[in-house]
Amino acid sequence: MTDSPLYEECLRMNDGFSSYLLDVTEEDCFSLFPLETLVYLTPDSEHALQDVDLNKVYILGGLVDESIQKKVTFQKAQEYSVKTARLPIQEYMVRLQNGKNYHSEILAINQVFDILSTFLETHNWPEALKKGVSSGKGYVLRNSVE
DSSP states (O other), X not given: OTTSHHHHHHHHHSTTGGGOOOOOOSSOHHHHSOGGGEEEEOTTOSSBXXXXXXXXXXXXXXXXXXXXXXXXXXXXXXXXXXEEEBOSHHXXXXXXXXXXXXXXXXXXXXXXXXXXXXXXXXXXXXXXXXXXXXXXXXXXXXXXOO
């Protein structure tokens, strides 16, 4: 699997990918785990993630693609009747006025992973989001707006 085009693209797009601890398989998550244990993280979900349940398997719905396609991950979750959640960006952050009027809740896999890891350590969404959502996304924590 490490000689696949997908693996090569992950290496190209994600600094440090080669040091991630992961199992590589040709099977997808929908056949590897019971569907009721899966939670598909997608920015299109109506449900904000409140906590991380260690008995659940969280799917980081990343596409190794430079284009942004709306609702692809959400539709995939619906296709398998899997629960969805989004990071609570809207609950803890606000849009920052910027010259380009650019705001995006679309994050790279490593950013989502950093946010989840920080939340598991701290149980503090503002701290976790601050670490993972760069200012270039157009969002800042609510209490940091003057």
